[in-house]
Amino acid sequence: MQYRNVKKGIFRARPNRFIAHVEVDGAVEVVHVKNTGRCRELLVPGATVYLEESDNPARKTRYDLIAVEKGQLLVNMDAQAPNKVFQEWAEGGGFLPGLTLLRPETTWGSSRFDFYWEAGERRGFVEVKGVTLEEDGHARFPDAPTERGVKHLEELIRCQDEGYEAAVCFVIQMAGMQDFAPNDKTHPAFGAALRRAAASGVTVLAQECEVAPDRLRLAGPVSVRL
Structure with missing residues (x-):
């Protein structure tokens, strides 16, 4: 973008x-x-x-x-940017080959997920989280307690029970991170929910960005440490 x-x-x-x-x-x-x-x-x-x-x-x-x-680190802190760069990346084939539909802001159950997608007979939901917190070269989320984030993870688990695929993508709004991990120090409940989601089959992705003062784009995956 x-x-x-x-x-x-x-x-x-x-x-x-x-x-x-x-x-x-x-x-x-x-x-x-x-x-x-x-x-x-x-x-x-x-x-x-x-x-x-x-x-x-x-x-x-x-x-x-x-x-x-x-x-020395440039951090994009536009909260609207993660969804935009994820959409650009997904529409360019980065998220899933053969994507035929990517619909933003779709309600399922009591949650509104960032994206609903279809690829042939496959269908699923993606929740996107922007990451701006860095500690000694490691990306962390969240920077403050997020009960809404916990709810989204619980709903993603339920999506799978209904036959959907489910994923959460952490868009790291900076470059050069060694890894990504939940910020258990700030909100242990979110970390616990993320681990439950991963154990149940929810795909956990972390993608860092190429950042410049006037642009932002997804640059590549970062290892997820749970």
Whole structure:
């Protein structure tokens, strides 16, 4: 996926989950943060960030915060990006050969999954999770407790009982990770649910990205350590 009109700025503060104060061209702007997660290890005062300028003059905020430098690591933190790059990758044949249908945002049971797919007589659901947390070269999810994430995994297990295939894909919004593992320290219940899902046959994928200030794409698999 490609961004347009990207500018560099310096992060100053985040008054709430939705906005940040960023210095751009010598002036402090109120910008929209495209990730409502905590991201405390990313958004630290003085960090270099990247903003996409909106072409909508009616918007209250002129910029969206889409990426941040964490030392030498560039992290995309656009929460909408993982689904977009997964869809590009899947439609290009990366997820499953012979894919004939890929439908976003499909409800099954009491959950809404990110994608429903068909390939010949095969059919299934995929849930996509964006990963922005890195610890010493290892990717981790989640960065905060996610009861919704646990529910999705439990529903994926039930999908299989009804004859569907099921997968969860962790899109790591950075490059150069050694592996991926659930963040048991922050939310042990999610890690336990992920292990139950894997043991029941749910496919667990982790794909890191090629990241630039103005673009993001899936680059290749990362080993999953459960």
